[in-house]
Amino acid sequence: MGGAGVAAILLITLGLSRLKPAAPTVDKATVLIDTVKRGPLERQVRGPGSLVPMTEGILQISAATDARVERLIVQPGAQVKPDTILLEMSNSELEKDAIDSELQLKASQADLANTRVKLQKDLLDQKATAASVESDYHQAQLQAEANEGLYKEGLVAALTLKLSQTRAQELATRNAIEKERLSVASEAERAQIEASQAKVDQLRALSRLKHDQLDALKVRAGIQGVLQEVPVQPGQRVTPGTTIAKVVQPEKLKAQLKIAETQARDVQIGERAIVDTRNGIVEGKVSRIDPSVQGGTVTVDVALEGELPKGARPDLSVDGTIELERLADVIHVGRPAFGSEQGSITLFKLLPGSDEAVRTKVRLGKSSVNAVEILEGLQPGDRVVLSDMSAWDAFDRVRLR
Numbered sequence: 251m252g253g254a255g256v257a258a259i260l261l262i263t264l265g266l267s268r269l270k271p272a273a274p275t276v277d278k279a280t281v282l283i284d285t286v287k288r289g290p291l292e293r294q295v296r297g298p299g300s301l302v303p304m305t306e307g308i309l310q311i312s313a314a315t316d317a318r319v320e321r322l323i324v325q326p327g328a329q330v331k332p333d334t335i336l337l338e339m340s341n342s343e344l345e346k347d348a349i350d351s352e353l354q355l356k357a358s359q360a361d362l363a364n365t366r367v368k369l370q371k372d373l374l375d376q377k378a379t380a381a382s383v384e385s386d387y388h389q390a391q392l393q394a395e396a397n398e399g400l401y402k403e404g405l406v407a408a409l410t411l412k413l414s415q416t417r418a419q420e421l422a423t424r425n426a427i428e429k430e431r432l433s434v435a436s437e438a439e440r441a442q443i444e445a446s447q448a449k450v451d452q453l454r455a456l457s458r459l460k461h462d463q464l465d466a467l468k469v470r471a472g473i474q475g476v477l478q479e480v481p482v483q484p485g486q487r488v489t490p491g492t493t494i495a496k497v498v499q500p501e502k503l504k505a506q507l508k509i510a511e512t513q514a515r516d517v518q519i520g521e522r523a524i525v526d527t528r529n530g531i532v533e534g535k536v537s538r539i540d541p542s543v544q545g546g547t548v549t550v551d552v553a554l555e556g557e558l559p560k561g562a563r564p565d566l567s568v569d570g571t572i573e574l575e576r577l578a579d580v581i582h583v584g585r586p587a588f589g590s591e592q593g594s595i596t597l598f599k600l601l602p603g604s605d606e607a608v609r610t611k612v613r614l615g616k617s618s619v620n621a622v623e624i625l626e627g628l629q630p631g632d633r634v635v636l637s638d639m640s641a642w643d644a645f646d647r648v649r650l651r
Contacts, residue, residue, distance in 0.1 A: 273606060274642060278650040281637040283600070284584035288630040291582045293574040293618040295517060297547070299507035301527070301566045304553075307502025309473050311495040313488040314466045317341045321484055330471035336495050337480065339467040339488070348460040355453040362446040369439040376435045380428035387421035394418040475499040478564060498564055505534060505552040507570040512590065514539070514548035516574050523552045526569045530559025536572060571619065580615070581624040587638040591617035598635040598648060599628065607635060609646045 317339035324336045394414040400406040471477065479496040488494060505525045509517060521536045538551035552570060589595035593614055598607035612634075615623030628634065635650075642648050 273647045273649045274645055275649045275651055276639075276642070278605075281635050281639075281650070282584070283633055283650075284636050286581060286583045286624060286628045286630050286632040286634065288581050289579065291577040291580050291616075291618060291621055291623060293516070293577065293616055294571050294620075295509055295513040295574060296569065296571045296619045297507040297509040297513075297550070299505050299525075299568050299570055301503045301562060301564055301568060302506050303478075303498040303564050304502045304504050307475070307499040309471075309475070309497045310493050311336075311469060311472065311497065313339070313490055313492045313494050315341055315344055315463050315490055317344075317467055317488055319482050319484050319486045319488065319494075322480060322482075324477055324480075326477050326479055328477050329475075330477050330497060331474050332470065332472055334471045336469045336471055336477060337482070339469065341464075341467060344460065344464055344467070348457070348464045351453065351457040351460045355450070355457045358446070358450045358453045362443070362450050365446045366443055369442055373432075373435055373439055376428075376432050380425075380432045383421065383424045383428045387418070387425040390414065390418040390421045469494060471495075471497050473497055473499060476563070500563055501558060503558065503562060503564065504537065504554060505568055505570055507550045507552060507568075507572070508547040509550050509572070511543045511546055511548055514550065517548075517550055517572055518574075521572055521574065523570055523572045525552060525554065526571075527559050527562055527566060528568070529561045532556060532558055532562075574618075577616065577623065581628065581630060582621045583624055583628065583634060584636050585617060585620055585622045586634075586636045588640075589614055589622070591615065591622065597628075598639055598642075600633040600635075600650070605650050607648050607650055610634070 318341070320338045320340050322337045324330060324334060330336065394411070394417070397406050397411045397414040401408060401411040475497045476499075477495065478498045480494070481496075482488060482492075482494050505523075507523075507525075517536060517539060519536050519539060523534045523536055525532050525534055532554050533556060534552040534554040536550055537553040540549035542548075550570075550572065552572075586595065586597060591614055595612055595614065596609050597612050599610040600607045610627055612627035613625045615625045617623070639648075
């Protein structure tokens with residue numbers, strides 16, 4: 251009996267040593283279980299972002315001259331039109347320069363009028379002199395012709411004929427010179443008037459510039475849109491080039507998405523995107539991809555198409571989804587908590603007709619936002635746990651209840 255008891259104890263001990271350890275129990279309600287499927291898979295990447303104005307939808311207004319901010323008329327966020335005055339500035343030196351330039355313009359205009367009258371008088375005198383010489387020339391020419399006829403008849407002496415012919419030639423030369431002087435005088439009059447007119451035009455342009463600068467002290471919006479920023483305060487001095495206001499056009503916005511660097515490598519310009527403004531969905535296309543990586547993300551610009559939802563404004567937080575490609579017929583499952591595409595992981599696969607799940611090695615293919623392609627390890631219809639199961643890394647099987 252003693253021998254039989256020892257033998258029984260040995261057999262029981264051997265049997266118990268060969269039993270597998272009991273599988274730990276996991277609350278089924280706390281884990282995410284998905285079924286492996288076969289069919290089309292649309293690859294997407296997703297990232298948060300914000301709405302920002304497009305380049306052509308931003309107008310940054312800069313100070314044209316040194317000035318002092320007097321008062322702010324419109325506050326940021328207000329709707330503005332092109333002629334809406336945003337703020338007023340002052341510059342006493344500029345006001346003085348504007349008055350001086352206007353007085354100089356009036357003085358030059360008076361000088362131009364005086365020069366024109368004087369030159370016209372001089373030209374008329376020259377014309378009168380030329381006409382008198384021309385008349386004397388014609389009389390002398392007639393006298394010489396008459397004396398030539400009388401000389402042939404022997405009624406005048408040869409000396410008289412010679413004197414009349416000499417005078418006619420002299421007056422012919424003077425007549426030609428006077429005509430040339432008249433032509434030169436006309437050209438000189440035109441040149442002097444043009445010079446005086448150029449001075450008037452120069453002073454007029456200077457006066458217009460000073461008045462434009464003076465008018466620019468009343469800063470206007472320039473475009474229709476929303477006043478986004480006024481980075482100056484009353485009493486502040488500004489220098490030329492200082493930004494004093496920014497106006498944006500809300501209808502000209504784009505989305506800037508932050509895509510994880512591991513997913514951004516597949517994004518291409520022109521791909522379709524969907525942007526959720528939390529007040530509506532708007533479609534768009536990828537228009538620019540930042541070549542650099544900042545904080546583990548790549549900035550992707552999406553040009554929005556169609557009408558924006560109400561409430562869309564600059565700096566509004568949005569979520570964007572970019573559609574990469576559509577895989578026609580692949581095995582896929584929901585995206586697990588860990589694992590990157592083209593890598594291998596282990597997932598707990600539920601045994602058919604049982605509440606147990608066994609650890610299974612799975613090779614992943616291309617991934618999307620909510621799904622991943624399965625290359626090896628699973629078949630359509632398999633059910634796997636997608637939640638983080640790192641707490642049970644020491645076990646190859648668990649019981650789900």
